[in-house]
Amino acid sequence: MTMGVFLYSCKSESPNNAEAAALLASLDPSLAQAIGNQSGTTGTLRAADTESDIQAAFAQENDGSFTFNNTITVTAFDGVSLEVNLFQPANIPAGSKLPAVVFVNSWALNKYEYIVPAAKLAKKGYIVLCYSTRGFGASGGLIDTAGPKDRADLSTILDWLLANTQTDIANIGISGVSYGAGISLTGVSTEPRIKTAVAMSGWGDLKRSLYGNDTPRLVWGLILVASSYITGKPDPIVAQNFANLIQHINIDFVTSWAADRSPQTYVGQLNASAGKSVMISNNFEDFLFNPNGILDYYTQITVPKKLLMNEGIHASAEAAGLLGISNFVWDNAYDWFDYWLKGVNNGIMAKPQVTFQTRFNGPRVTYPSWPAPTVGNKTYYLKPRGLFTNGEIATSQNTTVTNTTILSGADTVATTGFPLLSDILSAQVGIPTTTNLFFESRVNGIVYQSSSLSSALKIRGKIFWNGRISSTLGKANVNVYFYDVAKSGTATLITHGTYTIFDAAANEARDISIDLNAVAYDVPAGDSIAIAIDTYDVLYSVPTTLVYGLDVKHLKSPQTTLVIQSE
Numbered sequence: 001m002t003m004g005v006f007l008y009s010c011k012s013e014s015p016n017n018a019e020a021a022a023l024l025a026s027l028d029p030s031l032a033q034a035i036g037n038q039s040g041t042t043g044t045l046r047a048a049d050t051e052s053d054i055q056a057a058f059a060q061e062n063d064g065s066f067t068f069n070n071t072i073t074v075t076a077f078d079g080v081s082l083e084v085n086l087f088q089p090a091n092i093p094a095g096s097k098l099p100a101v102v103f104v105n106s107w108a109l110n111k112y113e114y115i116v117p118a119a120k121l122a123k124k125g126y127i128v129l130c131y132s133t134r135g136f137g138a139s140g141g142l143i144d145t146a147g148p149k150d151r152a153d154l155s156t157i158l159d160w161l162l163a164n165t166q167t168d169i170a171n172i173g174i175s176g177v178s179y180g181a182g183i184s185l186t187g188v189s190t191e192p193r194i195k196t197a198v199a200m201s202g203w204g205d206l207k208r209s210l211y212g213n214d215t216p217r218l219v220w221g222l223i224l225v226a227s228s229y230i231t232g233k234p235d236p237i238v239a240q241n242f243a244n245l246i247q248h249i250n251i252d253f254v255t256s257w258a259a260d261r262s263p264q265t266y267v268g269q270l271n272a273s274a275g276k277s278v279m280i281s282n283n284f285e286d287f288l289f290n291p292n293g294i295l296d297y298y299t300q301i302t303v304p305k306k307l308l309m310n311e312g313i314h315a316s317a318e319a320a321g322l323l324g325i326s327n328f329v330w331d332n333a334y335d336w337f338d339y340w341l342k343g344v345n346n347g348i349m350a351k352p353q354v355t356f357q358t359r360f361n362g363p364r365v366t367y368p369s370w371p372a373p374t375v376g377n378k379t380y381y382l383k384p385r386g387l388f389t390n391g392e393i394a395t396s397q398n399t400t401v402t403n404t405t406i407l408s409g410a411d412t413v414a415t416t417g418f419p420l421l422s423d424i425l426s427a428q429v430g431i432p433t434t435t436n437l438f439f440e441s442r443v444n445g446i447v448y449q450s451s452s453l454s455s456a457l458k459i460r461g462k463i464f465w466n467g468r469i470s471s472t473l474g475k476a477n478v479n480v481y482f483y484d485v486a487k488s489g490t491a492t493l494i495t496h497g498t499y500t501i502f503d504a505a506a507n508e509a510r511d512i513s514i515d516l517n518a519v520a521y522d523v524p525a526g527d528s529i530a531i532a533i534d535t536y537d538v539l540y541s542v543p544t545t546l547v548y549g550l551d552v553k554h555l556k557s558p559q560t561t562l563v564i565q566s567e
Contacts, residue, residue, distance in 0.1 A: 054113075054116060054323060057323045058115045058116050060324070061120060061324065063123070064090065065089065065090055066087055066088060066089050066119065066122035067087070067088050067089075068085070068086070068115075068119070068122075069086045070084075070085045070086075070112075072085070072086055074131070076134065076149075076153050077156060078149070080134050080140040080141035080153075081140045082131050082132065082133075082139045082140075082157065083110070083111055083138045083139050084111060084130070084131045084157070084160075085112070085115065085130040085131070086128070086129055087118045087119060087121070087122035087126075087128040087129075087130075088122060088127050088128075089122055089123075089125055089127075092166050096166060097166055097167065097168035098125060098126060098165075098167065098168055099125070099127070099172070099173070099342055100126060100127040100161060100165070100167040100171070100172045101118075101121055101126050101127075101128050101129075101173045101337060102130075102131070102154075102157060102158070102161070102172070102173070102174045102175070102194075103117070103118060103128065103129070103130040103174075103176060104131070104133060104174065104175070104176035104180035104183045104187075105130075105131070105133055105136055105137065105176065105180055106176065106177045106178040106179050106180050107136075107179035107224060107227065107228070108136065108227040108228065108230070109136065109137075109231070110136055110137025110139075111131050111132040112130075113130070113177075113180075114175075114176075115130065116322060116323060116324040117333075118130055120324065120334070121334070121337070124334075124338070125342070126337070127165050127166070129157065129161055131157055133179070133180075133183065134149060134150065134153060135232045135233045135235070136231065136232045136233075141233070142235040143228055143234045143238060145206075145238055145261055146179065146182045146183050146186060146206075146261040147257075147260055147261050148260065150183055151187070151190060151191070154174075154183065154187050154191060155191055158172065158194075162193075169193060170195070171195060171340075171341040171342070172193055172194050172195055172341075173194070173196045173198065173337050173340065173341050174187050174188060174196075174197050175197065175198040175200070175333065175337075176199065176202075177315050177318050177322075178200070178201045178202065178289075178314065178315050180200075180202075181200050181201055181202025181280075182199075182202045182203050182206070182261070182263060184198070184202065185197055185199045185202055185204075185280075186261075186262075186266055188270060188276060188278060189263060189266035189267065189269045189270035190266050192273065194276075195275060195276065195277070195340060195341065196277040196336070196337070196341065197278050197279070198281075198333045198337065199280050199281070200281045200315070200317075200329060200333075201281065201282055201283060201286060201289060201318060202280070202289060202294070203262070203263070203289040203293060203297075204262065204263055204293045204294055204296065204298075205259075205262045205264045205293050205296075206258040206259075206262045207254065207255055207258035209288060210242070210245060210258070211251075211254070212498075213497070213498060213499040213500065213514065213515070214248070214499070214500045214502060215477065215499060215540050216245040216500075216541035217287065217288065217540065218246070218538075218539060218540050218541040219419045219420070219538065219539050220314070220539075221242050221246075222242075224242075224288075225238060237257070241254045241258075245541075246541050248502045248503070248543065263297065267297070267300045267301060270301065270303060271301065271302040273303070276304075277303055277304040277305065277336075277340050278301055278303060278306075279305070279306040279307075279308075279333065280298060280305070280306070280307050281308040281309075281310065281317065281333075282294045282307075282308075282309060283310045283311065283312040283313060283314065283315075283316060283317050283427075284309055284312070284356075284357070284359070284427075284495075284517065284518060285313045285426065285427045285517075286312070286314040286315075287313070287314070287416075287423065287517070287539060288314045291309060291517055291518040291519075292462055292515050292517060292518050295307075295309075295462070295518055298370060299370060299371065305353065306332070306336065306348075306351075306354075307353065307354045307355070307370060308329060308332060309354075309357065310329065311357045311361050311427050311428075312427045313424055313427055316427065316428060318330070321333075332348065335347075335348040336348055351366075352367060352368055353367070353369055353370070354366065354367040354368070354369060354370045354372065355367075356460060356520035357520065358520045358521055358522065359519055359520065359521040360426070360432060361427075362521075362522075374567055375460045375565055375566065375567055376565070376566070377565060377566075378457075378563070378565075378566045379561055380393045380394065380395060380450070380529075380561065380562040381393075381394050381395070381397045381398050381559050381561055382394075382448050382531075382554065382560040382561065382562060383400070383448075384398070384400060384404050384554040385404060385447070385448075390437075390446075390447040390448060390530075391404070391448035391449070392449065392450070393448050393450035393529060393531070393562060394450070397556075398554055398555070398559055398560065399556060400554060401554065403551045403553050404446055404551070404552045404554065405549050405551050405552075406443065406444055406445060406533075406534070406535070406550050406552070407443055407547060407548070407549055407550070408444070408477075408535040408542075408548050408550060409444070409535075409547040410444045410536070411536045411537070411538075412441045412445040412532070412534045413435045413436070413437070413439050413440050413441075413445075414435065414440055414445055414447075414481045414532035414533075414534050415433070415435075415481075415538070416433065416481075416493070416537055416538070416539055417493075418538075419538055419539060432493060433493040434490050434491060434492050435483075435491050436489050436490065436491060437449070437483065437530055437532060438489060440532055444535070445532055445533060446532065446533045446552060447530060448531050448532075448533075449530040450528045450529045452487075452525075452527065452528050453523060453525050453527060453528060454525060456523060457522070457523040457564070458522050458523075458566050459494070459519055459521045459523065459566050460565055460566055460567055461519075461520075461566075462515050462516065462517075462518045462565050463482055463495060463515075463516040463519075463562065463563070463565070464514065464562070464564075465480045465533075465560075465561075465562055466511075466512075466560065466561045466562075466563065467511070467552060467553070468509055468510065468511050468512075468552075468553040468558065468560070469550060469551060469552055469553065470504070470507050470508055470509045470510065470551045470553070471501060471506070471507070471548050471549070471551075472506055472549040473506060473544060473546060473548040474501070474503070474505050474506045474507075474508060475500075475501060475502050475543040475544045476543065476548065476550050477499075477535050477536065477542045477543060478498070478500075478501075478512070478514065478533065478550070479496060479534055479535065479536070479537045479540070480497050480498075480514050480531055481493060481496045481531060481532045481533075481534075482494050482495050482496065482516055482529070482531050483532070484524075484529065485529065486527055491530060494523075495516045495518075496516055496517065496537075497514040497516035497517060498514065498539075498540050499514045500540075500542075501543070502543040507551075509551075511558065518565075531562065533552065535548075535550055
């Protein structure tokens with residue numbers, strides 16, 4: 001493997017801390033040290049190589065009940081060589097056919113990523129093939145970003161698997177994390193020989209993931225582009241398309257390019273295919289492949305399906321399973337394959353179809369489907385702030401007509417925090433991003449707050465801010481942060497959303513709807529809810545560096561509203 005990690009080692013080790021440190025250090029080792037400091041632990045962080053840790057876990061699984069061949073190459077349609085690992089149960093009887101699972105690497109990783117899950121499956125009687133997609137690992141070619149060449153490569157991999165192993169053509173599954181999840185969802189939709197998929201931290205609509213609400217995902221986009229150059233061989237179009245999004249140019253081309261790489265494009269083929277099934281696992285604090293997109297994609301799927309929505313950032317809920325550690329996601333994944341590929345009646349289909357983990361590692365709530373029959377929309381109305389008072393979140397409609405003007409050019413205390421570090425501290429370690437909204441700048445931001453809630457507000461899904469705005473330059477980035485405010489005044493960030501206008505005329509009014517990232521969270525009775533609005537967050541690219549005035553308009557019609565999916 002190419003990415004180093006830090007593992008947390010102390011006698012009182014917390015699994016969440018260990019996973020968080022590993023995730024952080026794969027991006028920036030200095031962040032791994034910070035997580036130890038923030039969590040108040042007394043242990044030390046030791047440097048280790050991901051490969052050695054995975055190999056150690058693999059050695060524990062390698063009991064002689066399966067064979068492992070990591071010297072295989074498969075030639076793609078255009079002559080590109082694809083590197084492959086193959087796991088097979090030992091002493092397969094002649095003439096017998098076994099179920100098979102294909103694992104597809106994450107972005108910037110390679111065929112060794114899944115050797116521990118592959119070993120576990122091989123011990124259970126599966127043939128397992130792991131391969132490095134073109135442009136990654138020792139595979140040739142340029143990264144195709146889940147495009148047509150990757151789809152053709154997957155078909156070639158299946159051709160080889162069926163020609164060279166005793167794979168049962170009627171029982172082939174596919175799985176992967178992140179990049180591998182996207183290819184898995186597209187593969188189960190377009191490749192008739194794939195029966196089922198387990199997709200972890202994938203996407204439905206690629207453009208929406210990188211450019212949702214016309215806002216470039218600056219931090220995550222830079223991580224993707226940079227890591228592709230560090231560990232792979234990217235097609236120059238990857239960096240060029242990201243540059244196009246940052247500059248808001250050639251969007252039609254990017255849209256077409258991304259659609260070809262989006263599982264949502266092929267959902268009709270999936271639904272029209274008999275005998276297919278899909279299990280999806282994604283994370284609520286995933287600001288790369290955000291939960292809103294995957295929830296919308298999931299609602300379009302009509303074949304048998306299952307959805308796990310977890311606490312965590314991108315790929316964090318799945319990380320432990322790569323080291324063979326039993327966790328909720330991978331335990332369900334193994335059961336899913338056993339049911340669909342081996343016919344094991346293990347009860348997986350009797351469990352609720354949808355499960356949401358509540359924020360800050362809270363309990364899981366379950367639903368028979370999504371949208372859930374017990375979840376509906378609760379509408380609040382936003383009333384303008386006064387000379388010395390904040391705006392109001394109320395159950396009655398606004399009856400005044402006024403504009404609230406703020407300036408861009410400066411950040412406020414309303415923020416998502418330090419990129420990646422704050423998200424991991426919040427999701428994995430239980431240290432939320434907090435502030436006191438009393439200190440929110442009235443020049444650069446707006447606060448709206450409710451009175452104390454008489455009963456708990458059980459948020460289940462998305463939150464929408466609907467309003468009318470204008471910008472003196474016709475360009476604006478609008479960020480909406482949603483808070484749970486305790487009686488002490490401490491405001492805990494629960495979720496946020498963003499929207500960019502880059503093509504309006506100066507002072508042209510636009511009606512916009514900002515979908516905040518979906519979440520499962522209970523606001524306790526006695527607390528209040530609040531939102532803050534400003535024009536800058538470090539996670540996102542801004543449409544202009546010039547200072548502009550942003551008018552948030554409060555009218556009798558249309559009303560400015562906050563719509564919350566809740567029980």
